[in-house]
Amino acid sequence: MSVHPLSRRIGEVLELDPAARAIEYDGHWVTWAQLGGLSRQIAAAVQPGAQVGILLRNTPAHIATVLGVLSAGACVVVINPSRGDERIRADITALDLPVIVGTPDDIELLAEPIDTTTVVSIGDLDSAVQIRRATPTQPGPATVAVQMLTSGTTGPPKRVDLTYDMLAVSVIGTDFTAATAPSAVSSSVAIVNAPLVHIGGVYRVLQCVCEARPFVLLPRFELSSWAEAVRRYRPKAVSLVPAALRMVLHSDLGPDDLAGVRAVTSGTAPLSAEDAEAFTDKFGIPVLTSYAATEFGGGVAGWTLADHRTYWQSKRGSVGRASVGAQLRVVSDDGTPLDPDQQGLLEVKPGQLGPRAQWVRTTDLARIDADGFLWILGRADQAIIRGGFKVLPDDVRAALESHPAVLGAAVVGRPDERLGDTPVAMVELRDASSASGTDLTEYLRGRLAPYEIPSEIAVVESIPRTPSGKADLTAVRQHFTGREP
Template sequence: MTVTGTMATGSSLGLLAELAKERVGDETLLYFEDQRWTGTQLIERGARLSGGLRAAGLLPGDRVVVCMANCPEVGITYTAVWRAGAVVTPVLFLLSEPELRHVLTDSGARFVVTTPDFLPKVLGAAIGVPTVAAVVVAGDAPGVSGGTDLAGAGRGAVPPVVDFAELEAVEAAGLVDTSSTEMAALLYTGGTTGRSKGVVLTHDALSSAAWAANVSHEEETPEDGSRLAGLSPLPLSHVYGLAINVMGLHSTRPGTSVLMRWFDPGEFLTLVARHRVRISALVPMMIRMLLDTPVESHDTSSLRRVVSGSAALPRETALEWQRRLPHIALAEGYGCTEAAAIVSSAPRRAIRIGSVGKPVGGVEVRIERRDGTEAVVGEDGEICLRGPSLMSGYWNAPEETAKVLRGGWLHTGDVGKCDEDGYLYVVDRIKDVIIRNGFNVYPRDVEDVLLTHPDVVACGVVGRPDATRGEEIVAFVQLAPGATVTPAELIAFSRERISAVKYPREVLVVDTIPITSVLKTDRKALRAMLDR
């Protein structure tokens, strides 16, 4: 079955930022901690930083790695890099030093922009990476260079450290003429199925994804004509955060963004009330954290919709949200880095629990059988995508690109199905499917059952090779503090609620369930734990 959205077109993001100045003007566009920023201030800071980076040697096409927690300087850096015709490479600040070194080496990064808290890790990762000319630090840090003369830098030693503020003090530079079909961002995948790969996204791809997100948010615009306030706790280094950053460049009525450095449920609820927030996007872990607080005692009357993404939302969590916060629509969305984040979303008034909604503008979704033919309504198959927001390919990996981009379609590796109304349902990852006695078992089905037990706060299910049955089902569980339930009791609990083919034969209790840098259950780590 194929489902189609409406087509959208994109443009150079540097040019869009320049044109957006007239629309955003001197109204507050961003709140961050105790600061507020107008659109003009943010865009002009980006223009000055662009001049400083170019004076320091940044050339069109160069990659700039951005390793920061959420702060205004992230978006300012993006604008600066795009104005210069260069490429942003955002990374989550939680990456280990070896993981960061892989990104620097594989991308051929020219500059790294970071903050003092992550400077030691960044410098450690950059040692011996010959392409890195300098590390730019936003904030006070010992040993920051007082100059931008980088002649001879990037030859295998520790790169020089340069002050962000000093680069920003340079005269604003003009716009580099950049085609919308050129690379705008290089994002590295979470690496759940192997070493992380660089995903190449053009200006067109990011522009189209942001346009589609704007359209999906239109129904949340305040009826009185005031600005739409959105709360952003997700990392701006994530592809969704990157797309959200571009949204304001497209909107004819730009909203106000309330940015959190990182997520805290109490602070989230305080900011919703203070700024009369109407929309936000969270991951299931954050939603669970909110529900574990006395959320009803806070003023959330302004909040209209919360979008859940990045990982599957447990059915029990969705039902609990509906019961406790009926005035706030909780809509699951679906996306992936290779499609610039946003593939499908549900309208606030037409949410179906378990579904990730319908394709957003410009995206076609096709469900494909193993033999390459198209599945019928309700039939499981691989989710395949087509549209202007798709990646150009994997960076320096033509063989990997050829595996997923076939016949004009992106093969996501996700199992899904569509109903008769075109709603998409994500079942699981193809590589995570457990084959037991010839039957397909989806880990998510087992996890959803285990999560209904009051003593289970998190879980992950994988397959263990078995000479008789092919694979056996193993569940890792994280228990609530003080819980006394035993593995045998959890096996019995599951057996009563799921088919004989699917219930876990082994339950292992762990302190925490490992997650990836994009907050998904790290099944690769769980399989490694089985091998130990």
């Protein structure tokens, strides 16, 4: 069975300079040799094409496990160990996987594997794995690399197949079959603060590995540890989801703390042009927003530094232009392509799917101008119809987040017997006593139409969020309705 270029690249990098530093975690560096040792143990425990469920956490051992599964030509099935014990057990039972990997505690508390499942317990990088082996299944084609969970913003997370080719395009390049591995481990250090249970985390880790770039791994985004890593290693680029970017923006950090950073990339959720400009004004760093989806295997549009310098003032609020290999268009409800600047549904041909990709209809309302810049206007399936008037939650959220006291906001529809639905909002403040729901309602009166103003604004300590940093709209809706999702 031939080895996929992505699997080969991982193996080449792990052998490139075994003694060099690979990952800093909890203040300590581990080497490529340590990563490679555990990776090879995992690869020996699985068969090509096998589905391998991993209770993924942001640790070096879990990264080595992912690399081992991909080196073997098998499929990583992402399992989020933070969704609650009962849901995780039900998920694992329904998946009926031939291999499960997790820490001893995860396996004991959550997995409850059946006799036909091979169970692999991992500790730290220097500990031998413990294997309870079941009868091996017949190997299948090594096509799907990762079954990735969607963010679960509006409902239960779903699994999306990311093929080896899709990931290779994203992290190696469009001509990944001819690409060669780096000749040496990079001297620059990246920062990975996205969770491995989200495509952003897997993508960032694989990108660093394929570039032989050492990185700081954070268990989650936490302002002080992130800022310390930025000050110590001065990366040229950092990635921040909008919620994290707003935390940095409204913190006591100054330009000296982010010295060396030339660009901040931001995706996964909408970021207002006002926040992007405020960040640039404070730190002197451009914010390059992007548009991506798990189903596309990564990004399909985004800003470049060159475009930002030339077009930001005239295209502010856009998420940039189509990425290399991707095509974008806006269509009417019946699928008719629309002219520039007309609003409709966004369709995408992702570059990660190759030249035979078909148009994929999204639920995002959008417009594309004559220069190819894309604006995301909201989600058609989240529009709130209040007494016949359409309310786009992102418009209301952006208005709330423009208030100087607001750290973040989430807006959903709540059923109403008379009006059908009304918008309601959950708000997280920078200072708990800095504003009330009444204050915020008054603030919105000069910024929104009367029918767009939420019928209720709940000020909370923290907005429930998905692993990718998006507001968990299902949990927000449950807060207002009192009903289980």
